[in-house]
Amino acid sequence: MNQIGVQYFEGIDLMAIEGVNDNTVMILISELGLEGIKKFKTAKEFTAWLRLAPNNKISGGKVLSHHIPKGSNRLKVALRQAANVIGNLKEGHLNDFFRRINYKKGRTTAINATARKLAVIIWNMLTKNIQYQPPTEYLFLDQKRKMKLVKRIRKNIAKFDLKPEDIGFSQNTDFQ
DSSP: OHHHHHHHTTTOOGGGSTTOOHHHHHHHHHHTHHHHGGGSSSHHHHHHHHTOSOEEEEETTEEEEEEOOSOOOHHHHHHHHHHHHHHHSSSOHHHHHHHHHHHHHOHHHHHHHHHHHHHHHHHHHHHHTOOOOOOOSOOSOOHHHHHHHHHHHHHHHHHTTOOHHHHTOOOOGGGO
16 A cells, blocks of 8 residues: 555655554545645645634734634544544654643644644645655754753752862863
8 A cells, every 4th residue: 555655646655654554645645636735835725724724813913712623524534543643652753742732732632733733744745745754863952942951050060069070071161
């Protein structure tokens, strides 16, 4: 089955995405076909068509509601099932995303958010003709959080009256 999907999508292997199986690929083929996904100009249009993007109602700059619209199709159901599978995995890039959302907002929201993320990944793969490459090396921290971490380390070093050599740091101007 995987070979059929790869041949159909001109060498793009959608099953390389964690959680996506042959059922998801077959439903994508039956719902859209190869050229169907290219009719959507942006990934945002594609997720809105799937009804996976929030329907923000804003008046006067104030968000009145931001729920996922009702309605479904087979592809949305398949992506939500794939997202649920991702939530049950032990590790992986998308599983980390799922767990962050699940912790903050609950499993239902995490399933919808991960299904939307899957839709965006699939749209990018098929319209830009690129293979899926999960991020393997993460940036440890962005610059702002890194500065807070350095500040906290300096504070703890001063609090316990330690020298950088006591901890095992070499002489570095960052800790002076």
